[in-house]
Amino acid sequence: MNSTPQSVPNPIIRRDRVFEFLIPKQVDDLDLSHGTVLYLEDICVNFDGFQAINNLNFYVNTGELHCLIGPNGAGKTTLMDIVTGKTRPDSGTAWFGQRINLLRMDEADIAQAGIGRKFQKPSVFENLSVFDNLELSMDGTRKLWQIFRAKLDGESLSRIESIAQTINLIEHLHSPAGMLSHGQKQWLEIGMLIMQNPLLLLVDEPAAGMTHQEMDQTVELLSSLAGEHAIVVVEHDMDFVRALNSPVTVLHQGSVLATGSMTDIQSNSDVMRVYLGTEDVA
Amino acid sequence: MKIKQAHRSRTSSILFMVVLVTTLVGVTVCNRLPESHSLYVSNYMVTLLGKYLTYAILAVSVDLVWGYLGILSLGHAAFFALGGYAMGMHLMRQIGDRGVYGNPDLPDFMVFLNWSELPWYWIGFDNFAFTALMILLVPGLLAFVFGWFAFRSRVNGVYLSIITQALTYALMLAFFRNEMGLGGNNGLTDFRELLGFDLRSDDVRLGLFLASGIALLVVYGLCDMILRSRLGKVAIAIRDAEDRTRFLGYRVERVKLALFTLSAMIAGLAGALYVPQIGIINPGEFSPLNSIEVVVWVAIGGRGTLYGAVLGALGINYAKTWFTGAYPEAWLFALGLLFVLVTLALPKGVAGLFRRTSSGANKS
Numbered sequence: 102m103n104s105t106p107q108s109v110p111n112p113i114i115r116r117d118r119v120f121e122f123l124i125p126k127q128v129d130d131l132d133l134s135h136g137t138v139l140y141l142e143d144i145c146v147n148f149d150g151f152q153a154i155n156n157l158n159f160y161v162n163t164g165e166l167h168c169l170i171g172p173n174g175a176g177k178t179t180l181m182d183i184v185t186g187k188t189r190p191d192s193g194t195a196w197f198g199q200r201i202n203l204l205r206m207d208e209a210d211i212a213q214a215g216i217g218r219k220f221q222k223p224s225v226f227e228n229l230s231v232f233d234n235l236e237l238s239m240d241g242t243r244k245l246w247q248i249f250r251a252k253l254d255g256e257s258l259s260r261i262e263s264i265a266q267t268i269n270l271i272e273h274l275h276s277p278a279g280m281l282s283h284g285q286k287q288w289l290e291i292g293m294l295i296m297q298n299p300l301l302l303l304v305d306e307p308a309a310g311m312t313h314q315e316m317d318q319t320v321e322l323l324s325s326l327a328g329e330h331a332i333v334v335v336e337h338d339m340d341f342v343r344a345l346n347s348p349v350t351v352l353h354q355g356s357v358l359a360t361g362s363m364t365d366i367q368s369n370s371d372v373m374r375v376y377l378g379t380e381d382v383a
Numbered sequence: 384m385k386i387k388q389a390h391r392s393r394t395s396s397i398l399f400m401v402v403l404v405t406t407l408v409g410v411t412v413c414n415r416l417p418e419s420h421s422l423y424v425s426n427y428m429v430t431l432l433g434k435y436l437t438y439a440i441l442a443v444s445v446d447l448v449w450g451y452l453g454i455l456s457l458g459h460a461a462f463f464a465l466g467g468y469a470m471g472m473h474l475m476r477q478i479g480d481r482g483v484y485g486n487p488d489l490p491d492f493m494v495f496l497n498w499s500e501l502p503w504y505w506i507g508f509d510n511f512a513f514t515a516l517m518i519l520l521v522p523g524l525l526a527f528v529f530g531w532f533a534f535r536s537r538v539n540g541v542y543l544s545i546i547t548q549a550l551t552y553a554l555m556l557a558f559f560r561n562e563m564g565l566g567g568n569n570g571l572t573d574f575r576e577l578l579g580f581d582l583r584s585d586d587v588r589l590g591l592f593l594a595s596g597i598a599l600l601v602v603y604g605l606c607d608m609i610l611r612s613r614l615g616k617v618a619i620a621i622r623d624a625e626d627r628t629r630f631l632g633y634r635v636e637r638v639k640l641a642l643f644t645l646s647a648m649i650a651g652l653a654g655a656l657y658v659p660q661i662g663i664i665n666p667g668e669f670s671p672l673n674s675i676e677v678v679v680w681v682a683i684g685g686r687g688t689l690y691g692a693v694l695g696a697l698g699i700n701y702a703k704t705w706f707t708g709a710y711p712e713a714w715l716f717a718l719g720l721l722f723v724l725v726t727l728a729l730p731k732g733v734a735g736l737f738r739r740t741s742s743g744a745n746k747s
Binding site: 185187207208209212213217218220224225226227228229233236237238243245248249250251293297 | 609612613614616617619620623624626627628629630631632633634635637638641
């Protein structure tokens with residue numbers, strides 16, 4: 102890997118970069134003037150010799166619904182880990198809008214800045230009720246004293262109610278989340294994401310464990326959220342991806358193999374080689 | 384469909400407070416009865432109950448961080464003992480020139496060690512207000528510094544438990560040294576009066592018992608208020624899925640630090656109420672075994688319910704008093720057996736038993 106000349110800031114020319122720690126860690130206003138909400142550039146991640154992400158470049162436009170597919174180990178989940186601060190890349194840059202440098206923030210900062218994540222395995226708070234799960238996810242203050250003093254006003258209550266209705270859990274509002282079925286937990290996670298009201302949603306395998314009917318509802322829900330929120334969906338189920346009818350990016354061995362609509366992707370020879378094996382191409 | 388904000392049931396805490404207040408009043412009245420009366424509660428019993436109540440406060444502090452936040456502290460007795468030492472230092476200063484050596488400026492053990500002046504850290508302990516502040520501040524500060532490093536580096540689970548255990552052990556070794564200026568092996572004892580009241584009088588003993596009961600009431604109310612707030616829900620969220628809570632934007636380490644520090648201060652308060660009733664504080668209170676015992680009380684009583692912690696502390700200590708009188712050798716075996724049985728048969732402790740029957744009653 103040869104580093105490009107630009108990636109090494111010259112300390113004499115770049116006066117503003119001499120004291121890195123002086124740059125404000127978090128900028129309050131998210132600058133989306135260029136229409137791109139997420140920039141990942143030249144990202145490399147190495148786990149003890151395994152190159153999980155290899156010179157990856159990935160962009161998400163404001164309000165766009167974008168699917169991410171790829172075989173196991175292609176780096177889809179690692180990519181989400183980088184964006185949400187769980188994994189630090191060895192090199193590369195990750196920006197949220199023009200001004201927020203994700204690599205200088207921790208998980209809580211990133212979540213507060215407006216990036217929400219749904220995990221592959223549904224991870225709701227099992228001992229808390231559906232209501233409590235939604236309440237905790239609600240955007241707003243995360244300051245210690247204020248969460249101690251927090252009271253729910255009528256507006257928040259009706260918001261929790263309407264989201265509980267959207268995710269079909271209004272009847273289970275006061276039962277512990279641990280009692281829900283797998284599919285219902287998936288829905289609850291999505292509901293928690295909506296409560297967080299993030300600008301960018303990262304959704305890892307939303308359709309796993311859902312019936313066909315539930316899948317259709319999920320497609321509908323995600324499509325309705327796009328526009329206001331940018332959404333990145335990781336999914337293995339190709340019918341689901343097709344139904345979302347959105348741009349698709351294929352990852353392979355830690356870098357982008359192809360980007361385009363689902364129809365383009367299906368006819369792409371590189372993708373066919375990766376998914377179907379070399380001999381089938383001929 | 385109209386939805387209401389779901390509140391954690393207040394019934395259990397109101398019931399608890401009513402029972403506690405009734406007990407306090409009942410014991411006071413029965414203690415005032417003539418000795419021949421069948422309901423008479425002896426002064427010895429009053430002091431014993433007062434001691435149990437301070438243990439109950441300690442158990443509540445452990446339950447706050449273990450039951451609701453998932454931090455298994457095996458060093459909480461250290462905060463208890465620090466609060467106790469702060470109170471002990473004040474009581475030592477109150478002895479004045481009535482010590483064996485009659486030195487008005489120095490406690491007896493310092494005269495014995497040929498010290499000529501009071502060490503700097505004893506200054507201010509003549510004053511009760513300053514002492515009261517230190518009772519909360521010293522354990523709180525230690526917990527804050529300890530927690531700052533531990534939680535920021537994301538030390539979790541069994542590793543954290545081992546470090547807390549090491550903390551209390553290290554403090555025990557330090558306090559055993561005479562050079563610490565805190566009485567070394569013998570600790571601080573021979574107390575006479577507190578705020579001008581003679582500690583050996585029966586009325587004062589009853590007063591200390593009542594003070595412990597009121598402290599338990601206040602601590603219980605405070606913890607209950609915290610746990611009922613959104614902060615309490617965040618604490619449970621951290622206990623069950625720490626990473627997920629982080630991805631919701633909560634500063635997990637700050638929540639942990641705040642509640643851990645508060646818990647240490649509560650433990651310090653318990654220690655400060657314990658010392659005047661027992662009449663001595665020595666480095667044995669830092670012993671790792673003590674901290675483990677507190678965890679056993681909470682586990683048996685019911686982790687994750689405040690009243691369970693109180694029940695565990697009172698019940699086990701009463702059993703300990705009775706057992707060590709009747710079958711001294713059998714006590715540790717009985718405690719161990721009880722712990723194993725409760726863990727196997729009642730994972731939620733004795734409090735889980737109540738909860739199961741009450742939810743069963745709701746269904747039918």
